[in-house]
Amino acid sequence: MPFFFDSVYNLFSFSGGEMLRMALLFGACVSVASCVVLAVFADSVSEKARQLHFSSIVVDTHDDTTQRFLDGDFDLGARSSSGSIDIPRMKEGGLGAIYFSIWIPSKITGPEAIKHALDQIDAVREQVRKRPKDIVLATTAAEVREARKQGKIAALMGVEGGHMIASDLGVLRSYAALGVRYMTLTHSGNDEWADSSTDTAVHNGLTDFGKAVVREMNKLGMMVDISHVSDKTFYDALAVSKAPLIASHSSCRAICNAPRNMTDQMIKDLAAKGGVIQINYHIGFLSEEFMNADKDPEITKAIAAEVEKRCGGKEGCQLIEGDRITREYVQQGKLPRVDYTKIIEHIDHAVKLVGAEHVGLGSDFDGANMPFGMEDRRSPSRF
Numbered sequence: 351m352p353f354f355f356d357s358v359y360n361l362f363s364f365s366g367g368e369m370l371r372m373a374l375l376f377g378a379c380v381s382v383a384s385c386v387v388l389a390v391f392a393d394s395v396s397e398k399a400r401q402l403h404f405s406s407i408v409v410d411t412h413d414d415t416t417q418r419f420l421d422g423d424f425d426l427g428a429r430s431s432s433g434s435i436d437i438p439r440m441k442e443g444g445l446g447a448i449y450f451s452i453w454i455p456s457k458i459t460g461p462e463a464i465k466h467a468l469d470q471i472d473a474v475r476e477q478v479r480k481r482p483k484d485i486v487l488a489t490t491a492a493e494v495r496e497a498r499k500q501g502k503i504a505a506l507m508g509v510e511g512g513h514m515i516a517s518d519l520g521v522l523r524s525y526a527a528l529g530v531r532y533m534t535l536t537h538s539g540n541d542e543w544a545d546s547s548t549d550t551a552v553h554n555g556l557t558d559f560g561k562a563v564v565r566e567m568n569k570l571g572m573m574v575d576i577s578h579v580s581d582k583t584f585y586d587a588l589a590v591s592k593a594p595l596i597a598s599h600s601s602c603r604a605i606c607n608a609p610r611n612m613t614d615q616m617i618k619d620l621a622a623k624g625g626v627i628q629i630n631y632h633i634g635f636l637s638e639e640f641m642n643a644d645k646d647p648e649i650t651k652a653i654a655a656e657v658e659k660r661c662g663g664k665e666g667c668q669l670i671e672g673d674r675i676t677r678e679y680v681q682q683g684k685l686p687r688v689d690y691t692k693i694i695e696h697i698d699h700a701v702k703l704v705g706a707e708h709v710g711l712g713s714d715f716d717g718a719n720m721p722f723g724m725e726d727r728r729s730p731s732r733f
């Protein structure tokens with residue numbers, strides 16, 4: 351989806367902003383076009399749909415496989431029997447570009463947060479460096495297109511949570527210099543300068559420093575990602591940012607009333623300024639029925655205990671086993687089943703509101719609970 355900066359410095363100018371807008375539209379359009387086709391050919395993939403999918407640069411703007419890179423022996427180039435992402439399955443699924451998320455929990459702050467972020471950026475760069483025939487780091491639109499020409503997958507990076515800059519614009523600039531091309535203003539907790547959608551508001555949106563962060567991101571050519579932020583933070587960012595905003599992995603609140611999802615009005619306001627909503631596949635954001643059932647404290651406790659037993663403190667393992675155990679609970683009838691067609695409902699809803707050019711895909715693979723039929727990176731080729 352939207353990454354496409356031909357120069358990271360060109361956002362100062364009107365033409366730069368226009369370029370970004372065109373890039374956003376291109377990215378969103380190529381990724382969603384196939385989804386719209388899926389709605390028509392839900393049961394069998396037509397030749398036309400297949401051709402459209404595999405001839406497009408399909409972009410996934412949010413993926414959490416990075417956590418696995420740090421768990422030890424994970425090799426992105428080898429087919430894995432667990433999780434959703436590796437090079438063989440990305441190729442089979444016709445993925446053109448992927449944003450690896452640089453993420454740590456909101457409670458880790460200060461120098462420790464920076465250290466974790468740098469470790470993850472290094473881990474992504476090392477995984478890519480070791481597989482030069484298959485995947486290449488991209489930081490501009492031109493590099494993504496060039497990767498495609500060479501038959502390679504483009505790897506990009508986004509920092510998921512403003513707490514990782516430790517309130518220091520110099521750190522933000524360093525992340526940009528290392529190739530990071532978006533930052534999500536918060537994760538699930540507030541940071542020092544912005545409110546999250548899943549925490550108690552303390553800043554009334556963005557603080558003055560938070561607004562300075564947005565302006566600095568504009569200058570650097572880093573996309574401002576409003577997934578996870580509170581509604582007020584979203585509107586503050588929308589007012590301040592000179593470039594269109596992205597929601598790298600968010601779904602529709604009209605279908606599933608989670609604060610993490612966007613209201614119809616927010617989606618319209620985002621699109622009116624050239625932004626895109628990239629639909630998240632997490633079943634707790636797709637299905638209100640699942641979200642409510644999953645709030646049962648006994649189920650939550652039992653799943654957490656089982657994850658702890660299988661993984662200890664390994665973050666990557668926890669994310670993947672959490673998905674596997676949830677799936678087992680669904681199969682045992684303890685939680686409602688959600689199918690991949692629910693993703694299409696969200697895509698259709700957003701497309702009807704604002705048009706296909708403002709809607710794309712932000713899977714949350716390897717970081718969330720996937721619906722049945724969307725087990726790994728091969729599945730979206732069904733679209």
Ligand SMILES: [Zn+2]
Nearest residue numbers: 510577578599
């Ligand atoms: Zn997230």
